[in-house]
Amino acid sequence: MSKLFSPVTFRGMTLKNRVVVAPMCQYSARHGFADDWHLVHLGRFALGGFSLVIAEATAVTPEGRITYADLGLWDDAQIEPLRRIVRFLHRHGAAAGIQLAHAGRKASAPVPWRGAFTETEEEKQALAFEAWTPVAPSAERHMASYAMPEALDEAGMARILSGWVAATRRAEAAGFDMIELHSAHGYLLNQFLSPIANKRTDQYGGSRENRMRWPLAVARAVREAWPEGKPAFARISVTDWIEGGVTVEDSVAYAKELKTIGYDLIHCSSSGFDGAKIPLGPLYQVPLAEAVRKSAGVPVAAVGLITKPHEAEEILKAERADLVALARQALDDPNWPLHALRDLVGGDTYAAWPDQAGYAIRNKDRALGIFR
Ligand SMILES: Cc1cc2nc3c(=O)[nH]c(=O)nc-3n(C[C@H](O)[C@H](O)[C@H](O)COP(=O)(O)O)c2cc1C
Numbered sequence: 001m002s003k004l005f006s007p008v009t010f011r012g013m014t015l016k017n018r019v020v021v022a023p024m025c026q027y028s029a030r031h032g033f034a035d036d037w038h039l040v041h042l043g044r045f046a047l048g049g050f051s052l053v054i055a056e057a058t059a060v061t062p063e064g065r066i067t068y069a070d071l072g073l074w075d076d077a078q079i080e081p082l083r084r085i086v087r088f089l090h091r092h093g094a095a096a097g098i099q100l101a102h103a104g105r106k107a108s109a110p111v112p113w114r115g116a117f118t119e120t121e122e123e124k125q126a127l128a129f130e131a132w133t134p135v136a137p138s139a140e141r142h143m144a145s146y147a148m149p150e151a152l153d154e155a156g157m158a159r160i161l162s163g164w165v166a167a168t169r170r171a172e173a174a175g176f177d178m179i180e181l182h183s184a185h186g187y188l189l190n191q192f193l194s195p196i197a198n199k200r201t202d203q204y205g206g207s208r209e210n211r212m213r214w215p216l217a218v219a220r221a222v223r224e225a226w227p228e229g230k231p232a233f234a235r236i237s238v239t240d241w242i243e244g245g246v247t248v249e250d251s252v253a254y255a256k257e258l259k260t261i262g263y264d265l266i267h268c269s270s271s272g273f274d275g276a277k278i279p280l281g282p283l284y285q286v287p288l289a290e291a292v293r294k295s296a297g298v299p300v301a302a303v304g305l306i307t308k309p310h311e312a313e314e315i316l317k318a319e320r321a322d323l324v325a326l327a328r329q330a331l332d333d334p335n336w337p338l339h340a341l342r343d344l345v346g347g348d349t350y351a352a353w354p355d356q357a358g359y360a361i362r363n364k365d366r367a368l369g370i371f372r
């Protein structure tokens with residue numbers, strides 16, 4: 001019996017298997033609107049057999065975008081193109097998730113494959129280029145190459161919290177089955193959580209309890225705005241991998257609070273601040289997921305350099321995680337779950353492919369002697 005290909009339910013969302021697509025920014029939107037690129041990018045993972053496709057970090061306010069080309073949900077007009085994507089994912093057997101985000105001081109950055117603001121005037125017009133002053137818990141920049149942020153006052157924090165709530169309602173209107181609170185990777189909520197970025201002296205800075213105060217207020221407001229019958233996940237950086245930064249112990253405490261508020265799963269990533277010493281390698285973040293699962297008693301997703309079907313199967317069988325999430329490996333092979341099904345389960349797995357492809361691939365594999 002494959003655990004990877006066994007179903008699992010979170011509130012009203014039943015997933016047909018346990019391999020999900022992690023959110024991946026495409027930096028391909030104009031004014032925050034999804035378009036054909038996002039439909040094809042996300043849609044191919046539904047065709048490839050992933051049970052849950054999580055759309056990229058989607059900004060809850062315009063200044064919360066990492067780049068001018070991020071998706072957004074700060075405007076009702078942004079709902080419809082996302083609804084089209086949700087319909088496609090559902091039609092092809094995948095649940096639809098969306099990650100709601102605010103980049104804080106890491107906003108207004110260049111599109112990563114450009115490395116700097118290299119856009120010509122013509123490209124700026126075509127791409128709807130924008131640059132702005134980011135906001136953050138404290139007026140400290142992420143790195144020398146980043147803009148200096150303005151420190152948020154309570155009015156600014158209240159405005160962003162309302163943006164989070166409104167975006168949550170819009171995600172519901174678009175038909176998503178799940179929302180993921182982006183609280184990882186050195187973005188705004190993570191900036192409040194981590195002493196690396198949070199230098200505040202008010203009730204939102206200093207002790208762990210104070211640093212968690214605003215992220216938990218956001219988490220609570222989002223959970224309350226999201227239908228009771230639908231699951232909410234939270235993505236966290238379990239460790240900053242920096243001396244003096246967030247530790248596994250801090251994250252276990254945070255995960256316990258999130259669980260109490262009504263979060264159904266913690267998606268366990270790591271890092272996001274300059275100077276992190278990350279022990280990169282296959283499955284390098286799985287021990288973090290396992291620690292949160294065991295110590296906080298909450299379901300978790302493991303992510304990070306999980307590439308091989310038998311490794312994913314082992315993570316689940318050993319109860320180190322409840323879901324496995326793939327990002328780059330999914331880009332490399334959007335049909336990864338279908339290939340894994342053939343490798344791990346075997347037999348006539350071709351019915352799991354879209355009708356348009358399954359019979360033809362069965363014939364190919366028969367001709368090659370892979371399937372008899
Ligand atoms: C192109 C790209 C875009 C990403 N965008 C996001 C994002 O929007 N939100 C997020 O939480 N993580 C994002 N990530 C991180 C991935 O979700 C994932 O955690 C990371 O790549 C490690 O998993 P992998 O080794 O399977 O790629 C992104 C990663 C890539 C490669």
